[in-house]
Amino acid sequence: MKAGRLKPVAGAELESLASVASRLILAGRLGRVFPDPYLCSDYLRALAPSFHGGAHAGVEVDLGSGLPGMQHLVDVWADCRSAPDFIREMEHRLGLGRSLPPGSAARLSYYRRLVALDLKPLTRVAVALRRVDREAASAFFEVVFDRFDPAEQVFVRHTLMLEQAESGRRGALIDLAGDYSRQTSELRDKLEKFAGDDSEIAFLLMGRLPGVRVEEVVRARIGPLWSEAAPAPEGWREGGCVLHLPVDRASTSLREDRDDDPFSGIYRHFLSEVSRSIVEEEARRLGYRVHKDRKFACEATVADGLRRKLAEAGTRNLIYTV
Amino acid sequence: MAARTTTASVPGLVKDLVDQFSDPLAFYRELIQNSIDAGSNRIDVVLEYDEKTGVARFSVEDDGEGMDERIIDDYFLVLFRSTKEDDLTKIGKFGVGLVSVFSLRPELVRVHTAKAGESWRLDFPSFRRYDKYRVAAMREGTLVEIFKKLEPAAYARLAQDSLKTVRFWCRYSETRITFQDRRAGGEPVMVNEPFDLPGGASLRHSEEGTELVLGFSAEPKPLFGFYNKGLTLKEGFHPHFAGVSFRIKSRYLEHTITRDNVLEDDNYRKAMDIVARLVEEKLPPLLRQEMKDAAGRIAGRAASGEAPDPALSAAWEARAPFLKTLFSGRFARWKRSDWRLFPSVTGRALSLSELEDALSESDGVLYAAATADRVASALADRGFPVLVPGPWMNELGGSWLGGVSVREASSSFMQPGLLPEAKLDAALRALLKTLSTLDAASGAKYRGIAAADFDYAGSCIADRLFVTQAEPGALSAVDEPVASSLFSLWRSRRHAVLNAGHPFVRSLSKVHADMPGLAAFMLLKSLHLHDGPVPVGKAGKYSNLAEKAEGRLLSAALKLDRGPR
Numbered sequence: 106m107k108a109g110r111l112k113p114v115a116g117a118e119l120e121s122l123a124s125v126a127s128r129l130i131l132a133g134r135l136g137r138v139f140p141d142p143y144l145c146s147d148y149l150r151a152l153a154p155s156f157h158g159g160a161h162a163g164v165e166v167d168l169g170s171g172l173p174g175m176q177h178l179v180d181v182w183a184d185c186r187s188a189p190d191f192i193r194e195m196e197h198r199l200g201l202g203r204s205l206p207p208g209s210a211a212r213l214s215y216y217r218r219l220v221a222l223d224l225k226p227l228t229r230v231a232v233a234l235r236r237v238d239r240e241a242a243s244a245f246f247e248v249v250f251d252r253f254d255p256a257e258q259v260f261v262r263h264t265l266m267l268e269q270a271e272s273g274r275r276g277a278l279i280d281l282a283g284d285y286s287r288q289t290s291e292l293r294d295k296l297e298k299f300a301g302d303d304s305e306i307a308f309l310l311m312g313r314l315p316g317v318r319v320e321e322v323v324r325a326r327i328g329p330l331w332s333e334a335a336p337a338p339e340g341w342r343e344g345g346c347v348l349h350l351p352v353d354r355a356s357t358s359l360r361e362d363r364d365d366d367p368f369s370g371i372y373r374h375f376l377s378e379v380s381r382s383i384v385e386e387e388a389r390r391l392g393y394r395v396h397k398d399r400k401f402a403c404e405a406t407v408a409d410g411l412r413r414k415l416a417e418a419g420t421r422n423l424i425y426t427v
Numbered sequence: 428m429a430a431r432t433t434t435a436s437v438p439g440l441v442k443d444l445v446d447q448f449s450d451p452l453a454f455y456r457e458l459i460q461n462s463i464d465a466g467s468n469r470i471d472v473v474l475e476y477d478e479k480t481g482v483a484r485f486s487v488e489d490d491g492e493g494m495d496e497r498i499i500d501d502y503f504l505v506l507f508r509s510t511k512e513d514d515l516t517k518i519g520k521f522g523v524g525l526v527s528v529f530s531l532r533p534e535l536v537r538v539h540t541a542k543a544g545e546s547w548r549l550d551f552p553s554f555r556r557y558d559k560y561r562v563a564a565m566r567e568g569t570l571v572e573i574f575k576k577l578e579p580a581a582y583a584r585l586a587q588d589s590l591k592t593v594r595f596w597c598r599y600s601e602t603r604i605t606f607q608d609r610r611a612g613g614e615p616v617m618v619n620e621p622f623d624l625p626g627g628a629s630l631r632h633s634e635e636g637t638e639l640v641l642g643f644s645a646e647p648k649p650l651f652g653f654y655n656k657g658l659t660l661k662e663g664f665h666p667h668f669a670g671v672s673f674r675i676k677s678r679y680l681e682h683t684i685t686r687d688n689v690l691e692d693d694n695y696r697k698a699m700d701i702v703a704r705l706v707e708e709k710l711p712p713l714l715r716q717e718m719k720d721a722a723g724r725i726a727g728r729a730a731s732g733e734a735p736d737p738a739l740s741a742a743w744e745a746r747a748p749f750l751k752t753l754f755s756g757r758f759a760r761w762k763r764s765d766w767r768l769f770p771s772v773t774g775r776a777l778s779l780s781e782l783e784d785a786l787s788e789s790d791g792v793l794y795a796a797a798t799a800d801r802v803a804s805a806l807a808d809r810g811f812p813v814l815v816p817g818p819w820m821n822e823l824g825g826s827w828l829g830g831v832s833v834r835e836a837s838s839s840f841m842q843p844g845l846l847p848e849a850k851l852d853a854a855l856r857a858l859l860k861t862l863s864t865l866d867a868a869s870g871a872k873y874r875g876i877a878a879a880d881f882d883y884a885g886s887c888i889a890d891r892l893f894v895t896q897a898e899p900g901a902l903s904a905v906d907e908p909v910a911s912s913l914f915s916l917w918r919s920r921r922h923a924v925l926n927a928g929h930p931f932v933r934s935l936s937k938v939h940a941d942m943p944g945l946a947a948f949m950l951l952k953s954l955h956l957h958d959g960p961v962p963v964g965k966a967g968k969y970s971n972l973a974e975k976a977e978g979r980l981l982s983a984a985l986k987l988d989r990g991p992r
Contacts, residue, residue, distance in 0.1 A: 134490040134567055137466035143603075233636065233678075236513045247516055284515070284697065285635050360497075363544055396543055400567075421544065423565050 111174060114334050115163025116154060123153035125404070125427070126172070126330055129348035132427045133402040138352060139325040140251055140260040147222045149173070151181045156218060158211040160184070170258035170328045171335035178227060178253055185224045188216035227260070228252040230293060232279055234286045235266075243270040244281050245320075248288075250296045259328030263300045263307065266320035266356075278317060300324070305372045305395050308355035309384070312391045319391065321356035341414055345407035351399040359394035366397040367418035402427065451531045452589055453686065456596040456658065457524035458487040458571050459604065463656050464517045465491025465569065469603045472593055472618075476582045476610040482534070483577045485589070488570040493542040496561075499549070504557070515636055515678040518655045529554040533575045540569040586611065593618050599676065600657035622657065624650065624672055626745075629713050632705055636678030637698065641705060643714065643746040644672040653689045653698075655680045661689045667699075668706045670748030675702060711753060711763075718746050718768045722776035722819075729815040730774030730799045743768075744818040754779075754827055769823065770815040772799040772836075773807045777814070779827065785812035786831060793828065794836040795820055800885040801844070803836045805902040837885035838905065843924050844880040845900035851878055854936035855927060861939060861947040861987070868983035870976055872912040872955065873923040875899065881926040892929050895921040895958050911959040913972040923954055944987030951980055 114122060127146035135142040150156055152164055152173055161180065164173040195205055195213045205213065228251060235245040248265040269279055278292040295314070299307040304322040312319045331337040331347040351366055364371050372395070373384050388394070400423040403411055408426045415422050455472065462470045467489035475484045494503055503525065528536045529551075536551040539562070546562040577585065586608045597604050598620040605615035628640035644650065648664040652674035660682050667673070679694035689695060721743045728736060753763055764783075767776040777785070786793065789811040796803030796813050807813045813836050814820065824833045848856060855878055862876045877899045882889045887905060895912070896903050899922040909921065925932055932950070939946035955976060961969045 134469075136468055136490045136492060136568065138492075139468075142468060233516050235516050245514075359543065365544060398544075421565055423567060 110168045111165035112168055112334055113163055114166045114173075118334065119163050120153050120155055122166070122332055122334055123149050123156075125332070125346045126348065128427045129330070129346060129402040130327055132425045133327075133348065133350045133400065134425060135325075135327070135350065138262065138264050138323045138354075139350070140262040140327055141225075142327070144225060144227075145260045145327050147224055148178050148181055148227065151184075151219060151222065151224075152177055157215045160212050160215045166334045167258040168335045171330035171332055172258055172260075172328050175253050175255055175258060181219070182224065182226055184216065185219050185222075188220050192216050192220065230288055230296060232286045232288045232292070234281065234284055237281075237284075241270070243268050243318075244279075244286070246279055246286060248279075248292070248296070250300055252300075254301070254326070256301060257326070257328070259326045261300070261324060261326050263296065263304070264321070264323045264325075265307070265311065266322075267311070268318040268320065270316045270318075276315070278314070303355075303369075303372045303395075304353045305355040305388075305393075308391065308393055309387060312387075319357075319393070321354065321358065321393075323352065323354045323356075325352040326350070341411075343407040343410035343414075345404040347401055347403040347407060347411060349399060349401060351397070353395065353397045355393045355395045357392045359396055362395050364395075364397045365420045365422060366399040367415060367420045367422070368399060369397055371395050371397060398422070400424070450592070452585070452592040453530060454527040454573070455487065455589065455593050456686075457527040459593070459597050459600070459602075460518045460658055461524050462487065462489035462491055462569065463600065463602050463658065465489060465493070467491035467568065467602050469605070470600075471615065472589070472604065472606045473615075474586050474589060474608045474610065476577075476579070476586075478579070481576055481578070483575050483582045483585070485531075485573040485575070486570060488568065490568045493566075493568050494540045494547070495542040495545045496547065498542070499540070499547060499559070504549075518658055518681070526554065528571065528573055531573060531575055533573045535572075535574040537572040537574070538569065539566060539572075541566045582610070590616075590618075596659045597657070599652075599654055599659070599674070601676075602657075619657075622674065622676065624674060629717060630705060630709055632701075632709070634701070637701055638676045639673060639702065639705060641671060641673045641702070641710060643670055643710075643717075643749050645670075645741075645745040645748060646672075647748075650674075653677075653680050661687075668702070668749075669752045670746070670750070671706055671710065673702055677701070710749065714746055714749055714753070715763075715766050715768070718743060718750065719766065719776060721746075722768050722770040725815050725817065726770035726772070726774050726776050729770065729772045729797065732798050735797065735815070735817075740817045747818055747822055751822065769819050770817070771807065772796045772803045772813045772815055774799070777812065782812050782814075782823065782828060785810055786828065788812075791831050792839075793820070793823060793831045793833045794839065795833060796836040796885065798884070800837060801842050801883050802840045802885060802902065805842055806836055806840060809902070838887040840902055841886070841888045841894060841905050842883070842902045843888065843894060843896075843900055843926075844883055845924070846878050846880060846927055851927070852936075854939060855932070857943070858932075858936045858939045858946060858950070859925075861943045862950060865944070865947040865951055865980060865983050865987070869951070869980035872915060872920065872976070874920045876923045876925065878925045878927040878932075880928065882928055888926070890929075891926055892931055893923055893925045893954055893958070895923055897921055899924050909959040910962050911969065912955060913969060913976055914959075914962065914965070921958075923958065925950075942988050944984035947987070948980055948984035952977065955980075 127149045130142045130146040133142065164177045166172065167174050192213065195209055198205060231249045233247045235247055237244045246267050246269065248267060250263040252261055254261045267278070269277065276291055278289060278295065280287045280289055295311065299310040304324040307324070308319050308322045311317060311322065327348070327350060329349050336342055337347065351369065353366070353369070362371055373381055373388065376384060401411060402425045405426040408424050411424060459470055470487060470489045473486045538549040540547050546564060546566050548560040548562050550558045590606050593604065593606055597618055599622045600619055604618040606618050607615035622638065622640060624640050624642040626642065628642045630641040632639045646664065648666055649670065649672035650664055651667055651672065652662040653660040654674065654676040655678065657676055660680055675698055677698040679698040681690050683690050721739050725735065725739050725743070750768070764780040765778045767778045769777045769782060771777050782793070788809065794803070794806055794811055794813040795816040797816060803813045820833050824831055851859070859876060859878060866873055866876060879900060881891060888894055895909060912921070915921070935946040935950050955973065
């Protein structure tokens with residue numbers, strides 16, 4: 106599902122969209138392979154008119170993802186950055202007994218609410234050392250890459266388990282000094298480049314890097330969201346809101362491929378026979394298999410219909426309702 | 428429909444291990460730890476009680492990765508085997524967490540879990556055996572249910588203890604944890620609390636795998652806490668670093684297998700090295716800033732006459748033990764003597780070196796005054812060290828300033844406020860005149876006699892009838908070594924300063940209207956009797972001098988009252 110046209114949404118419609126989207130995210134029982142559900146939910150809540158009190162006009166919803174376009178989330182983060190200074194300045198004025206400039210009272214309330222959310226940036230890379238194998242001169246890392254995907258316009262988290270040898274050499278993804286790991290620009294470059302598609306592709310591309318052995322790549326997304334603003338495609342239309350929560354995992358710990366995602370297939374299965382055999386050979390060499398899964402969070406009224414459609418599609422999927 | 432696939436005795440699940448969990452509710456910590464390690468964002472602890480059957484259900488459910496059959500068989504059911512060994516991003520290491528659920532002596536333990544499209548249920552009627560079922564219904568994460576038959580009162584007690592236990596072990600968890608006792612009703616409560624110190628932390632630090640909060644403490648045994656991913660490993664009171672309390676969450680910390688302590692291995696030392704580094708490098712400048720702020724505010728209040736704020740003194744006092752460690756040792760004060768940490772009554776804080784300079788002016792005496800009263804201000808103007816009283820006085824009076832003596836400014840010095848003639852009432856003015864006349868007639872024992880206000884703020888002479896001073900109205904020591912005026916030579920004579928507000932002075936002013944000689948006689952006699960001690964060995968001489976002086980004084984007084992004959 107690629108990003109599509111934009112649809113302006115404002116007022117009561119935006120209020121309802123922001124509310125249901127944030128509730129669906131929290132209902133989806135999202136573990137740590139997913140983008141932080143509380144953070145994503147808070148970003149969407151901050152776009153509701155009742156939250157920002159008119160500080161923003163409406164938003165443009167991406168019809169492909171059903172979520173507000175990236176620029177609106179960036180606006181929220183920008184507001185978050187400027188909020189402390191604004192609050193300080195206005196509180197100073199109030200402390201001196203001066204009145205607030207017109208329109209500032211609503212913005213002050215909005216900024217106070219925003220600061221209370223304690224938001225973090227949506228794009229983040231975190232590297233954690235898991236263990237060091239002194240004998241093999243290699244180290245094992247967990248890399249978590251969060252972003253709002255500019256192509257798909259959905260929240261995405263990639264979690265990579267990597268083993269890297271000789272971290273001191275040129276072109277290393279992660280520098281290790283004692284127990285402290287530092288991500289290099291090389292790592293960011295590679296993540297940006299390889300993380301735009303299936304976890305399997307990222308696995309294959311990362312697995313070719315010298316000195317790197319990939320154990321697992323998990324991509325988990327929040328979105329798309331079917332709603333009145335961005336309805337489901339033909340054949341899936343039931344009305345109501347449905348949030349997709351897809352996960353695809355390429356891992357050496359898996360024994361077989363499994364695809365329970367009715368909207369996406371395993372990468373290798375779409376290749377020509379020639380290409381497929383090459384990739385299959387590579388998959389065997391790297392020792393990974395792929396699982397694709399997709400769970401849903403939806404309004405209770407549409408759960409039965411969705412369940413029926415999924416059964417028709419022949420996949421087994423969890424559905425959570427609000 | 429569940430299909431039973433395996434019935435087996437659990438190998439290695441031994442009674443001894445069950446018994447090692449002396450707290451029957453320790454399973455909460457173990458299960459929550461497993462849930463966090465499984466990558467959960469939220470963990471729900473739910474308690475229920477079936478009134479009909481008397482069976483309680485304790486459950487812990489997460490949204491983590493769950494387990495497939497391989498993990499169940501190869502790790503979950505195998506004692507001392509963990510998928511997390513040596514992994515710095517995981518808390519659990521020993522593979523004994525499951526055993527803890529049997530310490531409650533339950534009727535049944537049931538585990539529901541799923542991963543990779545497989546859903547499983549495991550029933551443990553006891554720690555000796557289990558039944559494993561493949562389940563058709565899909566699910567996510569892991570749910571552990573513990574069923575135990577209990578009396579209602581026992582359930583109520585366990586429910587209360589459960590919340591306390593979960594709070595103690597998990598309140599700083601990085602994963603959200605809710606607790607709900609459905610029998611008691613109400614919404615689930617959030618167990619998590621901000622990672623902080625009582626009274627707030629002075630320093631927050633985070634680096635890969637470690638987060639710390641540090642603060643200053645006045646306690647001889649400050650608070651400490653060790654955590655991994657926010658789960659409590661050990662808390663207590665111990666002087667790991669004098670004057671410093673801290674909590675540390677670190678990937679380096681883990682429990683001993685008995686769960687009653689932190690494993691003090693190489694990793695523990697790495698964690699403590701981080702604390703030590705921060706204590707050494709980051710806390711001193713913070714201490715300086717915070718004590719300077721507190722001292723500045725205390726000084727400001729004293730200078731403007733405001734009442735002292737006990738919270739500010741407490742803040743200073745809490746930091747004193749750490750300051751003590753910085754000031755101890757041969758070279759410890761190098762570059763620290765200019766820290767302005769000691770509140771003076773002038774409104775600014777002074778440093779140790781400034782105090783040392785001032786002490787050379789005050790003959791090694793450090794003065795204390797609660798506010799910038801007349802005496803304190805005059806002393807400070809002279810360059811004497813006058814500090815607001817507080818916990819710093821003891822420290823300074825001890826080793827920091829090499830055993831200086833500390834005295835209260837207002838009881839050590841006096842400064843009566845001379846009253847100009849124009850401000851005196853007529854009766855007193857007349858009395859003063861007669862006193863001068865009579866004093867001159869009886870040998871001029873005083874250089875002059877004046878009236879003054881003794882009742883100034885902080886005065887230690889408010890009740891005194893008079894004082895003698897070398898300069899009337901000047902700042903002078905209360906305990907000046909002065910001999911009786913009867914021994915004074917011409918040059919050593921002092922001024923007598925009367926307390927204008929003293930009842931005796933007032934009453935004699937009235938008497939003076941009718942009998943000026945008598946009034947002046949009585950007052951001067953009082954002055955002579957009490958204006959200084961008799962030098963040792965001169966009692967006889969004093970007696971002669973007193974008789975002579977009294978005779979002259981009486982004669983002059985009578986002359987005055989009778990009029991010239």
